[in-house]
Amino acid sequence: xxxxxxxxxxxxxxxxxxxxxxxxxxxxxxxxxxxxxxxxxxxxxxxxxxxxxxxxxxxxxxxxxxxxxxxxxxxxxxxxxxxxxxxxxxxxxxxxxxxxxxxxxxxxxxxx
Amino acid sequence: xxxxxxxxxxxxxxxxxxxxxxxxxxxxxxxxxxxxxxxxxxxxxxxxxxxxxxxxxxxxxxxxxxxxxxxxxxxxxxxxxxxxxxxxxxxxxxxxxxxxxxxxxxxxxxxxxxxxx
Numbered sequence: 015x016x017x018x019x020x021x022x023x024x025x026x027x028x029x030x031x032x033x034x035x036x037x038x039x040x041x042x043x044x045x046x047x048x049x050x051x052x053x054x055x056x057x058x059x060x061x062x063x064x065x066x067x068x069x070x071x072x073x074x075x076x077x078x079x080x081x082x083x084x085x086x087x088x089x090x091x092x093x094x095x096x097x098x099x100x101x102x103x104x105x106x107x108x109x110x111x112x113x114x115x116x117x118x119x120x121x122x123x124x125x126x
Numbered sequence: 127x128x129x130x131x132x133x134x135x136x137x138x139x140x141x142x143x144x145x146x147x148x149x150x151x152x153x154x155x156x157x158x159x160x161x162x163x164x165x166x167x168x169x170x171x172x173x174x175x176x177x178x179x180x181x182x183x184x185x186x187x188x189x190x191x192x193x194x195x196x197x198x199x200x201x202x203x204x205x206x207x208x209x210x211x212x213x214x215x216x217x218x219x220x221x222x223x224x225x226x227x228x229x230x231x232x233x234x235x236x237x238x239x240x241x242x243x
Binding site: 048050055056057060063103112113115116117118119 | 235
């Protein structure tokens with residue numbers, strides 16, 4: 015049972031344009047959401063997070079939006095840069111524990 | 127962000143042998159460490175959660191006698207894959223969270239590629 019889903023396995027965007035990565039979840043008990051960036055053969059790097067009491071969090075070129083009623087979050091990267099090309103994972107934290115449930119990842123390719 | 131290291135980065139072993147992977151938090155005290163495995167083109171799957179000084183909590187379907195986890199200090203956790211078989215070949219990643227760091231964040235190591243022949 016995949017509680018966190020990223021339905022787009024890949025996304026291609028032109029440099030300078032906006033990248034929008036989507037994530038859906040099923041467990042209404044999740045109270046914290048995170049986005050990680052991952053290069054091949056490396057561990058994930060934390061990008062940005064959002065608490066369930068908020069609907070938006072912005073950090074530089076990265077903005078995360080949370081729609082609790084739809085159980086949906088998205089990561090916006092603007093402007094996109096070639097160095098942003100990587101696999102992006104969304105993750106959700108469930109309730110009392112600190113463990114994370116990861117989505118399946120979206121491979122972002124930013125074309126120069 | 128915090129620095130978490132893993133050693134070795136890559137290991138190849140024969141079937142039936144045991145392999146130990148170390149995970150260290152270099153600049154903070156990790157009260158909790160997590161071990162994940164990732165198969166090619168798949169997500170990170172949590173294997174177990176370990177708190178310093180106590181037994182690890184394993185996720186459903188993960189054999190605790192096969193994947194031995196020790197978290198003896200606030201900076202070191204080890205994962206030992208016992209009697210490894212080819213199906214254990216995977217990318218193993220640890221993460222850490224703890225004192226002085228946001229409870230909500232986990233900082234990941236660079237991963238260990240295990241290949242069992």
